[in-house]
Amino acid sequence: MHESQGQTKTVVEELDLLNDKAFTKTQWEGRQTDWLLQWLVKSSNRASLSIGITLSVGGSVISGKLIPHAVYFERLAESFSAPFREKGDHNADAIQDIILGFNVTPGAESPEEDAPFQFLHLEDARTYLGTSSSIPGETGALWRGKISSIDGFTLGLISNND
Template structure:
């Protein structure tokens, strides 16, 4: 299947742009990504990176290295330039299998995926069956 170029969904991109622009705006969403079902709440890129920073607490050299790279990425997002939207970020994300079981079954995770890889979506979150 070489030569097939996936396009970004302009409606999904609009939702992401809106979440990126308005701090307190939440959109529950469910995505179909290459056959997988991912459900969560849209999160701005800036909020995603800020939450990711909290995961790396400078205790080790490796954590410090990752922290510095994420901090630089966050600064680029807040520099005032509108970056091209290539990724989608979710909080409270869960992936669902064919039986309706969710992974992870407990807890909360953030998820990041390529916008061009999303095959379809609907506004609203799935709940585990």
């Protein structure tokens, strides 16, 4: 009987752990996230490097340059506010500032905290579906994706000789 009480305690402790949202996120849902890809993204961010990468995502292939988190938000803010600026809209600067305000790097709040990256950012990204030409065609686009949704990756770009 003493032995079964020990087993019950273990089950209760395990149930408590599963009810802990932080534990569930990191220990179970985190198993779906490629730790190597998270490390590559973190390294690219820390060194401010742009690296060619090709991703497999749900049956499509996406190829582009992995860019730091901050660079993505700077380019997104420029790109999204440009049409407002061209129209002479006085809100263009405010729109750009709002987007730049989203630029919070994981773990930046505290040097001791090393939060894993959950998203990666590409520039000049092209999506390939089957054997068709890339989307968009001539020039690539900014792209943001969840690391946990990526099925696989290769370092390097697909040749743009469509």
